[in-house]
Amino acid sequence: MDHKVTVVGAGNVGATAAQRIVEQELADVALVDILGDLAKGKALDMMESAPVVGFNALLEGGDDYALTAGSDICVVTAGLARKPGMSRDDLLAKNTEIVGGVIEQLVAHSPETILILVTNPLDAMCEVARRASGFPRQRVFGMAGVLDSARMRYFIAAELDVSVEDVDAFVLGGHGDTMVPLPRYATVNGVPLTELLPAERIEAINQRTRDGGIEIVNYYKQGSAYYAPSAAVVDMVAAILRDKKKILPCAAYLEGEYGVEGLFIGVPAKLGRGGLEKVIELELTAEDKAALDKSVAAVKGLIEKL
Ligand code: APR
Numbered sequence: 008m009d010h011k012v013t014v015v016g017a018g019n020v021g022a023t024a025a026q027r028i029v030e031q032e033l034a035d036v037a038l039v040d041i042l043g044d045l046a047k048g049k050a051l052d053m054m055e056s057a058p059v060v061g062f063n064a065l066l067e068g069g070d071d072y073a074l075t076a077g078s079d080i081c082v083v084t085a086g087l088a089r090k091p092g093m094s095r096d097d098l099l100a101k102n103t104e105i106v107g108g109v110i111e112q113l114v115a116h117s118p119e120t121i122l123i124l125v126t127n128p129l130d131a132m133c134e135v136a137r138r139a140s141g142f143p144r145q146r147v148f149g150m151a152g153v154l155d156s157a158r159m160r161y162f163i164a165a166e167l168d169v170s171v172e173d174v175d176a177f178v179l180g181g182h183g184d185t186m187v188p189l190p191r192y193a194t195v196n197g198v199p200l201t202e203l204l205p206a207e208r209i210e211a212i213n214q215r216t217r218d219g220g221i222e223i224v225n226y227y228k229q230g231s232a233y234y235a236p237s238a239a240v241v242d243m244v245a246a247i248l249r250d251k252k253k254i255l256p257c258a259a260y261l262e263g264e265y266g267v268e269g270l271f272i273g274v275p276a277k278l279g280r281g282g283l284e285k286v287i288e289l290e291l292t293a294e295d296k297a298a299l300d301k302s303v304a305a306v307k308g309l310i311e312k313l
Contacts, residue, residue, distance in 0.1 A: 008064050010034035010248050013075040013117070015109050016084035017046035017068060019233035020125055020240075024082055026053055027241040029064040033248055036066045037078065041085070043070025072112040078120045080247060081113045082240055083136065086126040088231040089224050095127040095183055096309055103313060106132050110139035121247060121282040124149040124258070125240055129182040130306045131313060133258050133271040144260035145282040151182030152256025152273040153239035154232075158219035159188055162212045167203060169195055176200070177256055177289075178216060179273050180302030186273065187298045188213040192289065246278040253278050254287055264288050267303055270310065 010033065014025045017040035025036045040046035050068030057063070067074055075081065086102035089095060106126050113120065122140060124147070126132045133149040140147055155178035164171040176193035180186045190209045193200035200209060215222070223232035246253040257276045261267040264286045265274060275287040291299060 008032065008035045010080075011037065011078045012244060012248075013037040013039060013078040013081040013113065013120075014084065015039045015075075015081065015113065016086065016126070017042070017049050018084065018088070019230055020088075020236050021082070021084035022049045022053075023233050023237035024084065024125075024240050024244075025049070025066060027237055028244060029053060029057075029066050030060055030062050031241070031245070032062050032064050033241070033245055034079065035064050037074040038066060038068040039070060039072060039075060040068070041070060043068075046070065072116050075113060076116040078113070078117040080121045080123060080244055081117060082123045082125060082244065083109055083113075083132075084125040084240075085109050086132075089127070089220070090230070091225055091228055093224075095129070095220070096131075098127050099131060099309065099312060102126050102128070102132060103135050106135045107139045110136045114140045114142075120146070122147045123240060123243055125236065127182070128309055130258050130271045130273075131309045133260070134310055134313065137260060137271075144262070145284065148260070148276070148283045149182070149258030149271060150236070150240040150243055151186075151258050152178055152275075153242050154236050155182065155186055155188075155216060155219065155273070156256055157235055157239055159193070159212065159216040162215050163193060163195065163200060163204075166208065166212060167195060177275065179256065179275075179289075179295075180299050181306040182258065182273060183302075183305060184217060185298070185302035185305045186217055187295060187302055188216045189289075189295060191292065191295070243278055247280065247282060250280040251278065252284070257283060259283055259286050261286065265291075265299060270303060270306055272299075272303055272306060
């Protein structure tokens, strides 16, 4: 393949993301995990599916970062996942240590790479990666908004019994309980959601979106969601590798946009070959702005604990 993507963490999110990338022939993949044999085994198992599924991308696994050299993009999923009763923020101390170490290794082998963080608590892990890499914001950002928006889009489609493909929706803010679903920007085939559903149904969808992660954690009991998270990060990877200039909600380092300076917050951004090429500023109502400010305060509180 013309491109190379590293995925760190061969657990649920990482392995599923790797599978989606090679099956779509987006890039060759290096799959790295502290459990080297796990990564090696999953890579071999997936390569043995290639003749049946019919893909020509290569996947290699292990614990040696030499495998990752020259990656266009590195997706970081290494770390602990949530169990019932845990918030994303409970993972802070342990995952800070893990992500800091992983980033140093990645940057040493691929100094020009683009880093996409998936490990939670997401907004704080983006900051850990920014500090450890010294990268500009174009090359370090996080996946959360595509997932949160996909959940919202699915809930809207299910409620209205329409195709998910016809539904657009945006979720801003931190990737946590204070995230800000924006029903004013949600549409079904161009028709505003606010014209299709009464306010209380929309609020129920907003709340289910905020609780989307914990709903899955409560079913799985061991670990957290991974099908939708892996699909979301691969959407970002494809937008970058194919230089799509696609507008996707990402955890981006804000430099004054939305009145926020020096914090990672979920906002719409343009993704292309240059990585996060532009932060898009939406007009917010006073109510949405207040909700975003609350989310910003929550992220700030977490960063102060780093
Ligand atoms: N280096 C490399 N890999 C590591 C390290 C490390 N220092 N520490 C842990 N890992 C690996 C684990 O061995 C495991 O295989 O990270 C993997 C995590 O996989 P899972 O436990 O299956 O977790 P997953 O569901 O994939 O979630 C990973 O993404 O969505 C977030 O909240 C989630 O932070 C979590 C992350």
